[in-house]
Amino acid sequence: MKLIDFKVDDFINEIDQKTATPGGGSVSSLAAAMGAALVRMVGHLTVDKKKFLALDPEIQFEFKDILAEFLLIKNELMTLIDQDTEAFNLVMSAYKLPKDTEVEKKIRNGKIKEGTLEAIRVPLKVATLAISALHHFDLLIKHCNPQTTSDLGVAVLMLSSGAEGACMNVLINLSALNDDIAKSQYAKTIDDYLANINRLRSELLDKVYLKLS
Numbered sequence: 216m217k218l219i220d221f222k223v224d225d226f227i228n229e230i231d232q233k234t235a236t237p238g239g240g241s242v243s244s245l246a247a248a249m250g251a252a253l254v255r256m257v258g259h260l261t262v263d264k265k266k267f268l269a270l271d272p273e274i275q276f277e278f279k280d281i282l283a284e285f286l287l288i289k290n291e292l293m294t295l296i297d298q299d300t301e302a303f304n305l306v307m308s309a310y311k312l313p314k315d316t317e318v319e320k321k322i323r324n325g326k327i328k329e330g331t332l333e334a335i336r337v338p339l340k341v342a343t344l345a346i347s348a349l350h351h352f353d354l355l356i357k358h359c360n361p362q363t364t365s366d367l368g369v370a371v372l373m374l375s376s377g378a379e380g381a382c383m384n385v386l387i388n389l390s391a392l393n394d395d396i397a398k399s400q401y402a403k404t405i406d407d408y409l410a411n412i413n414r415l416r417s418e419l420l421d422k423v424y425l426k427l428s
Contacts, residue, residue, distance in 0.1 A: 217297045235307070240299035240338050240384040244292055247345040247377025251289035253370035254348070254355065258282035261360040270358060278358055281351045288344050292377075295344075299337045299384070305330035306391070324393075331391045335401060338384035342408050345378035349415040356422050368423035375416040382408050 218226060218237055226245075230237055261267050262279060270278075309326035313319045349371065356367055382405045392398050 218300060219293055219296050236300040236303050237296075238300075238303070239380055240303065240334075240341075241296045243338065243377045243380030243384065244296040244299055244341050245377075246373045246380065247341055247348075248289055248292035248296065250345070250370040250373030250377060251285050251292060251348055253366050253373065254285045255282060255289065257355065257359050257363040257366050257370070258285070260363050261358070264360055267358065267360070274354070274358060278354060281354060284351065285348060288348050292341060292344055295337055295341050299334075299341070302330065302333040302337045306334050306388075327391065328393065331388055334388045335385050335392070338381035338388075339401075339404070341381035342378045342385070342405075342412075345374045345381065346408060346411055346415070348374050349378070349412070349419065352415075352419050353422070356419065356426060361426070364423060364426045368420060368427070371416060371419045371423065375412050378412050379409065382412070 218229070218241060221229060226237075230242065258278070258281075262275075262282075267275065267278075306327065307330075309323060309330045312323040312326060314323050352367070352371065356364070359367055385401060385405050389398050389401055392401075
């Protein structure tokens with residue numbers, strides 16, 4: 216049974232086990248997906264209001280176009296919840312392969328590298344999607360139904376937390392990557408991502424609190 220198919224309480228209790236999966240990677244994906252879903256909720260509660268319908272048609276179109284983009288982001292983040300756990304399991308399975316002969320060692324090392332790259336790719340995708348989502352918030356905050364402003368604030372928190380958690384999962388998997396050039400490139404990407412996340416979270420929450428005041 217896929218994690219995405221679990222009931223909420225079952226998912227939470229599945230995390231609360233003496234097992235490594237589902238762990239921080241899947242939780243980061245879920246957090247970001249819930250943030251994207253909250254944005255969609257805000258949109259549903261905004262687009263049929265008189266104040267929104269009185270806006271310039273181009274603004275209305277851009278707002279709805281952003282909501283459509285968030286649907287794609289939400290759906291992809293939902294698939295990554297299970298992909299993160301599957302990637303971790305690939306790595307664990309690879310480490311359990313026999314290593315008694317040179318051939319076995321070669322096969323095992325190849326599988327470890329394959330699993331590790333997947334365990335890096337998945338959270339990197341989560342972070343990329345979540346950061347992309349955060350870049351769309353300015354128009355949403357400005358023109359959303361005022362009663363949903365706090366929901367947008369929570370969405371910022373969920374997406375930024377999901378993105379930062381995903382970055383942590385990339386970093387912890389870099390230690391198993393036996394490729395110094397790739398490791399350095401990934402580390403640089405994560406440094407840039409973390410700076411971007413912190414800046415966006417701070418700027419957007421300032422705007423949310425200003426609108427709430």
